[in-house]
Amino acid sequence: MGRAPCCSKVGLHRGSWTAREDTLLTKYIQTHGEGHWRSLPKKAGNYLFKPILLREIFETSFGLIILFVFLGEGLLRCGKSCRLRWMNYLRPDIKRGNITPDEDDLIIRLHSLLGNRWSLIAGRLPGRTDNEIKNYWNTHLSKKLRSQGTDPNTHKKMTEPPEPKRRKNTRTRTNNGGGSKRVKISKDEENANHKVHLPKPVRVTSLISISRNNSFESNTVSGGSGSSSGGNGETLPWPSFRDIRDDRVNGVDGVDFFIGDDQGQDLVASSDPESQSHMPPTDNSLQKLYEEYLQLLEREDTQVQLDSFAESLLI
DNA sequence: AACCCCCTCAACCGCCCCGCC
DNA sequence: CGGCGGGGCGGTTGAGGGGGT
Numbered sequence: 001m002g003r004a005p006c007c008s009k010v011g012l013h014r015g016s017w018t019a020r021e022d023t024l025l026t027k028y029i030q031t032h033g034e035g036h037w038r039s040l041p042k043k044a045g046n047y048l049f050k051p052i053l054l055r056e057i058f059e060t061s062f063g064l065i066i067l068f069v070f071l072g073e074g075l076l077r078c079g080k081s082c083r084l085r086w087m088n089y090l091r092p093d094i095k096r097g098n099i100t101p102d103e104d105d106l107i108i109r110l111h112s113l114l115g116n117r118w119s120l121i122a123g124r125l126p127g128r129t130d131n132e133i134k135n136y137w138n139t140h141l142s143k144k145l146r147s148q149g150t151d152p153n154t155h156k157k158m159t160e161p162p163e164p165k166r167r168k169n170t171r172t173r174t175n176n177g178g179g180s181k182r183v184k185i186s187k188d189e190e191n192a193n194h195k196v197h198l199p200k201p202v203r204v205t206s207l208i209s210i211s212r213n214n215s216f217e218s219n220t221v222s223g224g225s226g227s228s229s230g231g232n233g234e235t236l237p238w239p240s241f242r243d244i245r246d247d248r249v250n251g252v253d254g255v256d257f258f259i260g261d262d263q264g265q266d267l268v269a270s271s272d273p274e275s276q277s278h279m280p281p282t283d284n285s286l287q288k289l290y291e292e293y294l295q296l297l298e299r300e301d302t303q304v305q306l307d308s309f310a311e312s313l314l315i
Numbered sequence: 316a317a318c319c320c321c322c323t324c325a326a327c328c329g330c331c332c333c334g335c336c
Numbered sequence: 337c338g339g340c341g342g343g344g345c346g347g348t349t350g351a352g353g354g355g356g357t
Contacts, residue, residue, distance in 0.1 A: 080327085131325080318357085321355085324350100330347100331346105
């Protein structure tokens with residue numbers, strides 16, 4: 001059924017990534033950039049043969065001696081797994097945890113517009129990944145909305161008050177056959193409840209993507225763990241946020257969905273006065289977004305307006 | 316202390332879109 | 337034009353940890 005799997009699962013590691021695997025993957029991408037995920041594990045395995053130059057040790061009396069030291073068994077991971085690991089955890093610009101109240105609000109508002117379009121939502125939150133936002137929504141925000149009497153799917157007030165939080169550890173709990181298995185909601189059932197406007201899916205490039213060539217300006221990133229390059233910063237093909245912002249900022253007239261805390265400011269603006277000039281005040285951006293959204297809701301042709309508003313986010 | 320249940324989130328899976336040939 | 341492969345997305349799973357009894 002469907003296409004063949006991305007790779008043979010036979011002999012591949014699964015489950016949590018080890019530090020060694022992370023290092024291997026990071027090293028490879030730092031050198032070659034992203035892309036070609038399916039063939040990456042095989043190529044990354046070459047890094048296991050680490051050339052050791054012994055010239056400094058033996059001086060020149062022995063001539064140039066290079067040893068290739070076998071370091072391990074290779075990056076036995078599915079290419080898709082490599083991509084996921086890099087995109088969600090290893091990229092140097094990832095912000096993890098500490099989702100601010102501002103980000104909370106923005107996620108909720110964007111979700112009300114876009115539905116479960118996690119990648120689009122993540123694209124408006126620098127340093128956040130779709131996976132993180134998706135998890136955060138499912139574990140925190142949906143509950144938060146419910147507790148406030150709002151249906152997290154429709155973002156409308158629920159007619160019935162939210163169910164009181166079930167007491168934990170009612171040992172009389174019936175055996176539903178799976179213990180912690182979650183109740184699976186059928187597609188039809190979900191669609192019936194889900195009345196969020198869903199614009200036509202448009203594939204957009206990830207907000208933070210690396211070019212496979214040198215088309216982006218290079219940023220210097222410190223060597224990272226296990227760097228053996230002598231402590232010098234390594235130059236990576238890496239897009240600056242200024243570039244990204246130039247592409248994205250004009251999506252909605254006068255509205256910038258980027259928000260950022262101190263770390264975000266560092267990532268986005270750095271010390272470049274030009275890029276700083278693009279940074280709007282954080283509070284205003286959120287406020288403008290919310291106000292614009294409210295204005296749309298108040299209009300008679302709400303649906304049409306929401307259509308175009310949501311579409312504009314996709315650009 | 317042991318057991319059980321629940322929660323979180325990293326990782327996986329299947330499907331879809333797009334570009335290339 | 338159709339097939340194929342690469343890449344991306346959203347849904348789901350399950351290991352591990354925390355907390356209550």
